[in-house]
Amino acid sequence: PPHTGDRPLAKPPVRKLAKDLGIDLATVVPTGPGGVVTREDIRAAAAPPAPLPPVTERAAAPAPAAPA
Amino acid sequence: MANDASTVFDLVILGGGSGGYAAALRAAQLGLDVALIEKNKLGGTCLHNGCIPTKALLHAGEIADQARESEQFGVKTSFEGIDIAAVHKYKDDVISGLYKGLQGLVASRKVTYIEGEGRLSSPTSVDVNGQRIEGRHVLLATGSVPRSLPGLVIDGNRIISSDHALVLDRVPQSAIILGGGVIGVEFASAWKSFGTDVTIVEGLPHLVPVEDENSSKLLERAFRKRGIKFNLGTFFQSAEYTETGVKVTLADGKTFEAEVLLVAIGRGPVSQGLGYEEQGVAMDRGYVLVDEFMRTNVPTISAVGDLVPTLQLAHVGFAEGILVAERLAGLKAVPIDYDGVPRVTYCQPEVASVGISEAKAKELYGADKVVTLKYNLAGNGRSKILKTSGEIKLVQVRDGAVVGVHMVGDRMGEQVGEAQLIYNWEALPAEVAQLIHAHPTQNEALGEAHLALAGKPLHSHD
Amino acid sequence: MANDASTVFDLVILGGGSGGYAAALRAAQLGLDVALIEKNKLGGTCLHNGCIPTKALLHAGEIADQARESEQFGVKTSFEGIDIAAVHKYKDDVISGLYKGLQGLVASRKVTYIEGEGRLSSPTSVDVNGQRIEGRHVLLATGSVPRSLPGLVIDGNRIISSDHALVLDRVPQSAIILGGGVIGVEFASAWKSFGTDVTIVEGLPHLVPVEDENSSKLLERAFRKRGIKFNLGTFFQSAEYTETGVKVTLADGKTFEAEVLLVAIGRGPVSQGLGYEEQGVAMDRGYVLVDEFMRTNVPTISAVGDLVPTLQLAHVGFAEGILVAERLAGLKAVPIDYDGVPRVTYCQPEVASVGISEAKAKELYGADKVVTLKYNLAGNGRSKILKTSGEIKLVQVRDGAVVGVHMVGDRMGEQVGEAQLIYNWEALPAEVAQLIHAHPTQNEALGEAHLALAGKPLHSHD
Ligand SMILES: Cc1cc2nc3c(=O)[nH]c(=O)nc-3n(C[C@H](O)[C@H](O)[C@H](O)COP(=O)(O)OP(=O)(O)OC[C@H]3O[C@@H](n4cnc5c(N)ncnc54)[C@H](O)[C@@H]3O)c2cc1C
Numbered sequence: 001p002p003h004t005g006d007r008p009l010a011k012p013p014v015r016k017l018a019k020d021l022g023i024d025l026a027t028v029v030p031t032g033p034g035g036v037v038t039r040e041d042i043r044a045a046a047a048p049p050a051p052l053p054p055v056t057e058r059a060a061a062p063a064p065a066a067p068a
Numbered sequence: 069m070a071n072d073a074s075t076v077f078d079l080v081i082l083g084g085g086s087g088g089y090a091a092a093l094r095a096a097q098l099g100l101d102v103a104l105i106e107k108n109k110l111g112g113t114c115l116h117n118g119c120i121p122t123k124a125l126l127h128a129g130e131i132a133d134q135a136r137e138s139e140q141f142g143v144k145t146s147f148e149g150i151d152i153a154a155v156h157k158y159k160d161d162v163i164s165g166l167y168k169g170l171q172g173l174v175a176s177r178k179v180t181y182i183e184g185e186g187r188l189s190s191p192t193s194v195d196v197n198g199q200r201i202e203g204r205h206v207l208l209a210t211g212s213v214p215r216s217l218p219g220l221v222i223d224g225n226r227i228i229s230s231d232h233a234l235v236l237d238r239v240p241q242s243a244i245i246l247g248g249g250v251i252g253v254e255f256a257s258a259w260k261s262f263g264t265d266v267t268i269v270e271g272l273p274h275l276v277p278v279e280d281e282n283s284s285k286l287l288e289r290a291f292r293k294r295g296i297k298f299n300l301g302t303f304f305q306s307a308e309y310t311e312t313g314v315k316v317t318l319a320d321g322k323t324f325e326a327e328v329l330l331v332a333i334g335r336g337p338v339s340q341g342l343g344y345e346e347q348g349v350a351m352d353r354g355y356v357l358v359d360e361f362m363r364t365n366v367p368t369i370s371a372v373g374d375l376v377p378t379l380q381l382a383h384v385g386f387a388e389g390i391l392v393a394e395r396l397a398g399l400k401a402v403p404i405d406y407d408g409v410p411r412v413t414y415c416q417p418e419v420a421s422v423g424i425s426e427a428k429a430k431e432l433y434g435a436d437k438v439v440t441l442k443y444n445l446a447g448n449g450r451s452k453i454l455k456t457s458g459e460i461k462l463v464q465v466r467d468g469a470v471v472g473v474h475m476v477g478d479r480m481g482e483q484v485g486e487a488q489l490i491y492n493w494e495a496l497p498a499e500v501a502q503l504i505h506a507h508p509t510q511n512e513a514l515g516e517a518h519l520a521l522a523g524k525p526l527h528s529h530d
Numbered sequence: 531m532a533n534d535a536s537t538v539f540d541l542v543i544l545g546g547g548s549g550g551y552a553a554a555l556r557a558a559q560l561g562l563d564v565a566l567i568e569k570n571k572l573g574g575t576c577l578h579n580g581c582i583p584t585k586a587l588l589h590a591g592e593i594a595d596q597a598r599e600s601e602q603f604g605v606k607t608s609f610e611g612i613d614i615a616a617v618h619k620y621k622d623d624v625i626s627g628l629y630k631g632l633q634g635l636v637a638s639r640k641v642t643y644i645e646g647e648g649r650l651s652s653p654t655s656v657d658v659n660g661q662r663i664e665g666r667h668v669l670l671a672t673g674s675v676p677r678s679l680p681g682l683v684i685d686g687n688r689i690i691s692s693d694h695a696l697v698l699d700r701v702p703q704s705a706i707i708l709g710g711g712v713i714g715v716e717f718a719s720a721w722k723s724f725g726t727d728v729t730i731v732e733g734l735p736h737l738v739p740v741e742d743e744n745s746s747k748l749l750e751r752a753f754r755k756r757g758i759k760f761n762l763g764t765f766f767q768s769a770e771y772t773e774t775g776v777k778v779t780l781a782d783g784k785t786f787e788a789e790v791l792l793v794a795i796g797r798g799p800v801s802q803g804l805g806y807e808e809q810g811v812a813m814d815r816g817y818v819l820v821d822e823f824m825r826t827n828v829p830t831i832s833a834v835g836d837l838v839p840t841l842q843l844a845h846v847g848f849a850e851g852i853l854v855a856e857r858l859a860g861l862k863a864v865p866i867d868y869d870g871v872p873r874v875t876y877c878q879p880e881v882a883s884v885g886i887s888e889a890k891a892k893e894l895y896g897a898d899k900v901v902t903l904k905y906n907l908a909g910n911g912r913s914k915i916l917k918t919s920g921e922i923k924l925v926q927v928r929d930g931a932v933v934g935v936h937m938v939g940d941r942m943g944e945q946v947g948e949a950q951l952i953y954n955w956e957a958l959p960a961e962v963a964q965l966i967h968a969h970p971t972q973n974e975a976l977g978e979a980h981l982a983l984a985g986k987p988l989h990s991h992d
């Protein structure tokens with residue numbers, strides 16, 4: 001879940017990297033210890049999205065719940 | 069001019085100072101074929117007439133001061149005076165050691181070094197020694213020289229520039245220094261340590277007027293204590309020779325007399341008569357205009373260093389030179405954040421800063437969004453041991469990053485590296501405060517300041 | 531013992547040294563009701579018998595050395611000797627200024643300060659001066675004292691500890707220093723500067739043996755140049771008095787004679803007879819055992835500082851004390867990464883480091899995954915001006931972060947703050963290299979080292 005506190009959960013140089021790449025830290029899924037966003041997380045977020053899974057599989061996936 | 073060289077270099081650099089040689093070294097390292105043209109000495113102003121010789125004089129001055137004050141530390145010495153010839157020998161030895169090192173470096177990277185006065189002869193060539201040196205790209209890096217004022221003629225004897233001051237064969241009895249900027253206060257400090265009666269004349273309301281006002285005030289207090297006189301807020305009007313020296317008159321009629329007058333009001337770009345205008349390079353008051361990638365309006369021409377209207381600092385020249393080399397080699401070039409460049413004035417006490425002043429922060433973010441904190445070095449053990457005083461002032465955007473670090477105190481210039489990381493990486497006070505600094509260092513004061521700013525003061529009152 | 535005080539404090543702290551007082555200051559600031567019990571002087575070892583007085587002696591030594599060498603800088607002085615009474619006055623003035631400041635701080639934060647020798651009397655109380663002081667929590671911070679070896683009796687006159695060395699009323703003609711760790715090499719350096727003929731005896735193969743081997747070797751080279759003798763790799767066997775001094779015999783039969791023998795083989799915890807065992811506190815060889823949150827096995831008792839088996843440094847005490855205070859006040863406590871604690875040895879030249887050694891990195895990551903880089907201060911202008919030599923060694927995980935910074939050279943201890951951020955923030959060499967450092971500082975050497983490690987050396991060969 002996106003981090004909600006006022007303290008961005010990444011070390012300063014990593015935050016700087018995110019900023020330089022135009023990535024909003026709050027949208028990055030952290031994988032570091034204690035929920036820290038790592039450089040690899042930023043790079044993954046910056047990389048072009050992986051190719052979409054085959055249509056059949058997508059159709060088979062459960063539909064998202066309708067918003068209440 | 070005959071083009072009798074068949075080579076076309078990837079990069080032809082005019083001027084072998086900080087900006088030019090840094091570009092040459094980096095470009096060569098990245099595989100470019102580089103020609104570096106220098107009319108005088110590789111290393112330029114910084115090595116031969118700037119950064120290095122001034123710091124040698126200042127260090128000799130520090131040693132003289134410590135000899136005078138050594139009894140306070142339980143060391144019995146008697147100070148017998150300055151041997152100015154020996155000071156110059158020391159200074160020149162430092163320069164020549166670094167000069168040799170730099171020459172070796174340029175040679176080892178296979179840069180084609182050409183000695184001679186060059187002139188831009190086309191958007192892709194420089195003429196030197198009767199030869200045309202062709203390049204796919206040309207970098208202008210001809211630097212700067214001391215400026216004077218209309219009617220104020222630098223004679224090199226009684227009215228001098230920093231170039232003369234650095235080779236003066238005597239310690240002047242008394243000196244007026246015109247200009248309280250970096251160069252002015254550094255000479256004021258060194259000369260005072262050598263025994264000169266010094267008066268600085270600065271037209272703006274403060275010494276080191278581009279620093280945060282707090283730093284200026286602290287420096288003024290320290291200089292007052294050292295007996296360095298200064299007159300602020302009134303501009304220079306005229307200078308005339310007296311029987312034994314020089315008399316300076318200010319706009320308000322006040323006069324000062326001394327043996328020598330050092331003119332340290334700034335430096336102007338070296339760009340006249342070098343073919344820049346003829347080749348269509350856009351300029352402003354002698355400066356070559358560039359964009360954030362150091363490109364001029366002529367696609368094959370870049371410019372760096374004191375020749376362009378950015379901060380006149382050697383390491384700015386390095387950074388700009390490297391940027392150009394990397395861009396030409398096809399690497400991704402990152403524009404320089406000039407606020408993030410560290411600034412050190414090496415007088416005693418030193419003044420160092422990175423980021424922006426409180427005044428500028430208030431302008432940018434609004435007065436209510438700016439938080440500041442001062443940590444007094446009186447609480448810092450190591451500074452007490454050195455018998456120095458001063459402060460660290462932090463400027464923070466409320467609940468946000470530290471955007472300014474301003475320091476005054478002996479040796480505080482060496483703290484600017486940590487401050488540089490804090491500013492450029494946009495660190496929060498709490499992130500620095502979490503890392504308890506080494507005791508007992510002066511560096512610890514930077515840690516304490518961040519502890520206090522983060523709301524958890526350790527060795528300071530709430 | 532009668533419990534005649536009705537107050538129950540939130541926190542009762544036994545020992546007012548670096549660890550204890552830091553906890554007291556932070557806890558009080560966070561609103562806890564704190565009692566701080568100290569039998570001697572607030573500030574403990576560090577302020578009165580450790581960090582501060584040693585650095586004052588070292589600075590006096592630096593001034594003496596500079597007076598001796600001042601001619602090399604063009605400054606004519608004559609060095610006439612050390613006035614040891616004046617050195618002590620200088621040192622004591624530094625201490626008393628900081629002592630007053632600290633007392634003021636403790637008073638201003640409304641800590642209840644109790645002078646007296648305390649003893650743990652239950653898991654929630656300390657007895658002192660015939661009174662029982664009750665607390666919801668108790669912090670043990672009784673620190674350490676100099677250790678000796680079996681059969682080696684410290685007489686305080688010819689065979690002395692650092693406590694005696696700091697108040698010695700004369701400069702010894704000659705001294706043997708048993709132990710080449712931090713305290714040993716600091717005294718060796720200061721005494722040598724004062725004119726003593728110094729020999730260090732270290733049983734391990736190197737001086738400062740916990741540092742990266744490169745730093746040890748550089749220090750040994752520098753000490754050799756300074757004429758500080760040392761014998762490495764053979765352990766001490768015995769000491770006996772001679773007519774005028776002391777004779778030391780090593781395990782291999784080699785002997786050394788000198789006026790005094792300084793025993794600097796380490797410090798042991800102060801925990802005997804203080805009730806710790808009786809209250810069930812788990813201990814090991816006198817040290818109180820704690821987890822990463824400084825909790826002992828008894829839920830109401832924590833311990834910090836030299837009393838626990840972590841790095842014996844004042845700022846480790848600060849950090850541990852703050853951690854306990856924050857934990858007890860309900861804040862999120864973050865365990866300390868001890869590798870990330872900066873370490874400075876203040877001899878001349880200074881040795882400073884943060885992170886791990888090359889050897890440890892290879893152990894942790896595998897030899898093929900570890901990259902190192904050395905930057906020689908010979909290429910650093912500011913170091914040349916100071917006439918110091920040395921190196922910065924960086925240890926990096928291949929393609930990853932910098933995990934070790936190891937520095938040797940005069941004043942290099944002040945560079946450890948930037949190194950501390952680099953290590954603790956897991957910076958990549960390229961991220962540091964991007965930020966061109968201030969010229970001409972010693973700090974610049976750190977920038978150059980990272981430039982080189984990032985594959986883009988500026989003032990160094992590829
Ligand atoms: C007294 C003093 C103290 C200073 N102290 C510091 C300091 O402590 N820290 C700091 O960062 N900065 C300091 N500076 C500023 C620093 O020296 C300059 O910012 C830096 O040297 C600029 O580098 P540059 O390459 O742009 O120009 P320069 O160093 O001036 O180099 C330009 C070179 O071009 C050559 N040249 C010019 N025209 C031609 C031509 N037609 N053909 C061939 N060659 C030519 C010149 O001979 C010169 O070598 C100081 C300056 C002065 C004067």
Ligand SMILES: Cc1cc2nc3c(=O)[nH]c(=O)nc-3n(C[C@H](O)[C@H](O)[C@H](O)COP(=O)(O)OP(=O)(O)OC[C@H]3O[C@@H](n4cnc5c(N)ncnc54)[C@H](O)[C@@H]3O)c2cc1C
Nearest residue numbers: 545547548549569574575576580581648673835836843844
């Ligand atoms: C010569 C020397 C140089 C040093 N230099 C440095 C340096 O440069 N940098 C650095 O970081 N570290 C240095 N240290 C180490 C540093 O001094 C210690 O790590 C630090 O003082 C430990 O703090 P502490 O609070 O654990 O213990 P201490 O400072 O020893 O404090 C313990 C306190 O508890 C008191 N006490 C003990 N028993 C009782 C009792 N029963 N009742 C009441 N009070 C009691 C003692 O009087 C003392 O004041 C140096 C040490 C020495 C000896």
